[in-house]
Amino acid sequence: MDPVVRARGLVKDYGRGRAARRILDGVDLDVAAGELVAVVGRSGCGKSTLLHLLGGLDTSDAGTVEIAGERLDGRRADAVRRRRVGFVFQAFHLVPELTGAENVLLAARLPGARPGARERARALVTRLGLDEVAGGLPHELSGGEQQRLAVARAVVNDPAVLLADEPTGNLDEASGAVVLDLLRELAGDGRAVVVVTHERTVTARADRVVTLREGRLAAA
Numbered sequence: 001m002d003p004v005v006r007a008r009g010l011v012k013d014y015g016r017g018r019a020a021r022r023i024l025d026g027v028d029l030d031v032a033a034g035e036l037v038a039v040v041g042r043s044g045c046g047k048s049t050l051l052h053l054l055g056g057l058d059t060s061d062a063g064t065v066e067i068a069g070e071r072l073d074g075r076r077a078d079a080v081r082r083r084r085v086g087f088v089f090q091a092f093h094l095v096p097e098l099t100g101a102e103n104v105l106l107a108a109r110l111p112g113a114r115p116g117a118r119e120r121a122r123a124l125v126t127r128l129g130l131d132e133v134a135g136g137l138p139h140e141l142s143g144g145e146q147q148r149l150a151v152a153r154a155v156v157n158d159p160a161v162l163l164a165d166e167p168t169g170n171l172d173e174a175s176g177a178v179v180l181d182l183l184r185e186l187a188g189d190g191r192a193v194v195v196v197t198h199e200r201t202v203t204a205r206a207d208r209v210v211t212l213r214e215g216r217l218a219a220a
Helices: 047-054 074-084 100-105 117-127 143-155 173-188
Strands: 005-014 021-031 036-040 062-067 085-088 161-165 192-196 208-213 216-219
Touching: 005 047, 021 047, 021 192, 021 216, 036 047, 036 173, 047 161, 047 192, 062 074, 074 085, 085 143, 100 117, 100 143, 117 143, 143 161, 143 173, 161 173, 173 192
Parallel strands: 036 192, 036 208, 085 161, 161 192
Antiparallel strands: 005 021, 005 062, 208 216
16 A cells, blocks of 8 residues: 655755755655654754655755655645645644634635535534533633644544644643544544654654654654
């Protein structure tokens, strides 16, 4: 079976001329459906950059990314990302003026959203135990509740790939465990899940751990 995420030869430089610094230097990565892969490495080594390239939030200087067999480049990149990729940020990035339920529904309003997104949004809120707080604004909710809403928003369009950047980094141990259980469950639903992390509690639950070192990935 072909991998859901297939990255080949990813290169990313920051700066120009003598000040240029190569962050990624020919990164290859395959992630299968149902697999949770943790990416680790020292601060500043390019973990978040890699995640942004896999999700189409940034473009590489060389190399390719395929999501479920579709190239993530050129004019089609935005459409592929909306249909195939969900992204969870460490800082949640909920819209402060919208309720929790409205934040989850944001992705359902984007062009190209899959049919039935509104029904999935309601089901996700219930599944994540958020019915009682879904009408509250983000600042009224705990960190764990905000992150669960962020995860719900990321998967409301039923993406093939879920990318999470330090999803438990701002949470206490109990809230982090709930979010990690959720990511594990979402991988079990058949998604390819990639998590950037520095926490052993996350790597212990991953199917595979890879280390980003000197711009390249290696098995941990």
